[in-house]
Amino acid sequence: MRLDRLLCQHPKWNRRHVLGLLVQGRVTVNEVVVTNPTHEVSAFDTVHADGELCQAGKPAHYLMLNKPAGILSATSDPVHPTVMQLLPEALAKDLHIGGRLDRASTGLMLLTNDGQWSRRATDPDKRSPKVYRVTLANPIHPDTEQVFAEGIYFPFEAITTSPAQLERLGECECRLTIYEGRYHQIKRMFGRFRNPVVALHRESMGAITLDPTLAPGQYRALTAEEIASV
Structure with a gap:
């Protein structure tokens, strides 16, 4: 205002x-x-x-959380536990989620009560890199890097994904960098090769990398440098 x-x-x-x-x-x-x-x-x-x-200005909160599997990226749910239940109730009531993960996925989540900051952190027009560690059911197809780098057409939305970079870590494991956050995007990308995603772990969003000292379910406040990087 x-x-x-x-x-x-x-x-x-x-x-x-x-x-x-x-x-x-x-x-x-x-x-x-x-x-x-x-x-x-x-x-x-x-x-x-x-x-x-x-x-009287209210305090701003900027948190990173290591999301465990089986937890919903939601503020509340009548059936499943949510990420907000991993936080003290007094803190969680004012927070919202910046960059959701599906229930089976793990890793970095950003939580804040600053709506403008959250919109910047997740703005698709910024094409900010998001890095995931991906475990697959089958060996990675030899053409995967090239196909991902060229972009994959999703007919339902009539869009082609932005070029993505794949780094092989093993026969069935890789690190994937994407610049969007479309619905189940990574699973659908590997679906082109009929290779189911077994585990998906987000390592970073933009310049913010998941703190390796955080166990699943733990969180910490972002540093001033991390906040300013968005």
Whole structure:
């Protein structure tokens, strides 16, 4: 919200009063004087005007979690346990998920109460790399790297996937980098070779890599550098 609009919600001030406070340098956002009425403020910003608290900014939370298998990427579910149940209730109630995984998949998940940050982290237009470790039921076909690099046509959506990079780790295991997050995309890509995915583990999203010290079900706060990388 624009700063002047936020201040105009105060019952004591109309727009003329608000502009006067701003011009006179009597408004601070996070303890910094702001004179621009169009300055954008979020729910996380603390705003004072004329020494009076107008908005007490709420704390922002940015977490990474190592999702175990069998847990739903959802805020609630009547049948299955969800990732939110892995967190303290007081913390989980304000969070949402950035970048879901299906119930059988494991690995990196991002949780936050900052909607703008979450949208940046998962914006498909940014074509941010997502890296997965994939275990397959059968040996990887010799043509897989080339076919994935050229893109695979999905007739249901009438789209062709972006070029993906495959690194072989074993006869039936690989590391795959994709730049999208379409519905069951990796399973459908390997479905071209009729090779079922046995296990799928997300290692990284953009510049954020799953902390190797986190056991399945554990989480930690993102560092300032990780937050700024989005």
